Amino acid sequence: MEQTIIINDMALNATNVQVEGQARKTLRFDFQVTHDMYHDVTTLLYANDFVVKVPAKSLEFSAVITNYSTSITNLYEPGAVGDFRLELTEKE
Numbered sequence: 001m002e003q004t005i006i007i008n009d010m011a012l013n014a015t016n017v018q019v020e021g022q023a024r025k026t027l028r029f030d031f032q033v034t035h036d037m038y039h040d041v042t043t044l045l046y047a048n049d050f051v052v053k054v055p056a057k058s059l060e061f062s063a064v065i066t067n068y069s070t071s072i073t074n075l076y077e078p079g080a081v082g083d084f085r086l087e088l089t090e091k092e
Contacts, residue, residue, distance in 0.1 A: 005029055006053040007088075010044055019054070025061055025090040027052060033082045038075035041084075052088055063088040 005014040005027070014029035033041050045065065053060045067087035075082050 003029075003054065003056045005031070006055070007050050008044060008047070010040065012041075017054070017057075019057060019059065021090070024092065025059070025063075026066070026087060027054065027059075027063070027089075028067075028085070028087045030083060030085050033070075033075060033084050035075050035078050035080045038080075038082075045086075050088060062091045064091060 002013050002015055003017045005012045005017070012029075012031045014031045016028070016030045018028045020026045020028075045068065048065050050063045051060065052063045065086065066089040067085075069085045070082050071084075072080065072082035074080065
């Protein structure tokens, strides 16, 4: 089931959304990145300082990346789509 995850005001259509932890939350999810959005997404992720919102779960917290992977490293070709997996952990 798709859910919207908002990272620093960028909305992503996420799947496989998992939230763990009570005192310190960890959020894991998958999302697709197209050629057209590649630059904006990677620029966002390089900042590694996020306000994360999960409206469907009424969650909002500050986070950093604790794990990240992608199925493709070259999204510069028109029509390319990569599968991204992101794990964000709440800042202490």
